[in-house]
Amino acid sequence: MTEAFDAEQDLRDAPRIAGPRLRPKDAATLILFRGTADAPEVLMGRRAEGHVFMASKWVFPGGRIDRSDFTAASANDPSPETLTRLQRELPARRARALLLTAVRETFEETGLMLAEPAPPASVAGPWREFRAVGALPDLAALSYVGRAITPPNRTRRFDARFFMADAAALLAPEPTAGSGELDEIAWLPLPEALALPLPAITRLILGEAAERRANPDRIPPFVRMVKGQHIITRE
Numbered sequence: 321m322t323e324a325f326d327a328e329q330d331l332r333d334a335p336r337i338a339g340p341r342l343r344p345k346d347a348a349t350l351i352l353f354r355g356t357a358d359a360p361e362v363l364m365g366r367r368a369e370g371h372v373f374m375a376s377k378w379v380f381p382g383g384r385i386d387r388s389d390f391t392a393a394s395a396n397d398p399s400p401e402t403l404t405r406l407q408r409e410l411p412a413r414r415a416r417a418l419l420l421t422a423v424r425e426t427f428e429e430t431g432l433m434l435a436e437p438a439p440p441a442s443v444a445g446p447w448r449e450f451r452a453v454g455a456l457p458d459l460a461a462l463s464y465v466g467r468a469i470t471p472p473n474r475t476r477r478f479d480a481r482f483f484m485a486d487a488a489a490l491l492a493p494e495p496t497a498g499s500g501e502l503d504e505i506a507w508l509p510l511p512e513a514l515a516l517p518l519p520a521i522t523r524l525i526l527g528e529a530a531e532r533r534a535n536p537d538r539i540p541p542f543v544r545m546v547k548g549q550h551i552i553t554r555e
């Protein structure tokens with residue numbers, strides 16, 4: 321099921337720019353599945369046309385880490401397996417923050433809440449609306465799918481971790497308009513999603529996530545460019 325990585329397409333997805341190399345910013349993305357093992361659907365969104373990075377491409381909801389993600393409350397802790405894998409790459413505090421980033425960004429872009437009910441709370445910053453509804457992030461529902469670093473000399477560079485979860489953990493099953501960063505949001509059968517104009521890394525990770533549904537012990541891939549060549553490792 322895993323899709324082959326198209327290195328040439330990856331370079332076309334975000335063309336090179338002149339100037340100093342940008343340092344990748346930590347980011348997190350969430351892949352949501354629903355349906356049966358034989359006929360899964362995945363949540364996808366199309367980036368608005370005006371974006372400087374991957375405009376009009378279909379992607380998963382996600383974005384860069386925020387300072388508030390380091391201190392935001394949650395309903396529970398990540399699973400030991402997810403936390404152990406992440407801690408091979410970064411400290412536990414940052415690992416937890418990235419899991420919260422995935423939940424927060426998904427809520428902001430789609431209105432979907434991977435959460436458990438909780439008393440409404442008044443907090444400042446990006447988590448204000450999430451907590452006001454009466455919910456706390458469900459970190460135990462997330463599993464780690466993979467990591468990718470945007471190649472050098474791009475308009476945006478991210479060190480992105482990809483997570484997945486089942487829609488059964490959502491407080492509400494249907495997306496709303498969200499922040500407007502995605503101009504279309506839909507649950508799509510997996511074959512239809514793979515037929516969309518996807519960035520190369522999105523296509524690879526979607527295949528990985530589909531495989532992980534059947535094989536939870538699958539080792540996450542790490543995609544990056546070294547000395548001008550894409551490499552994929554599993555450790």
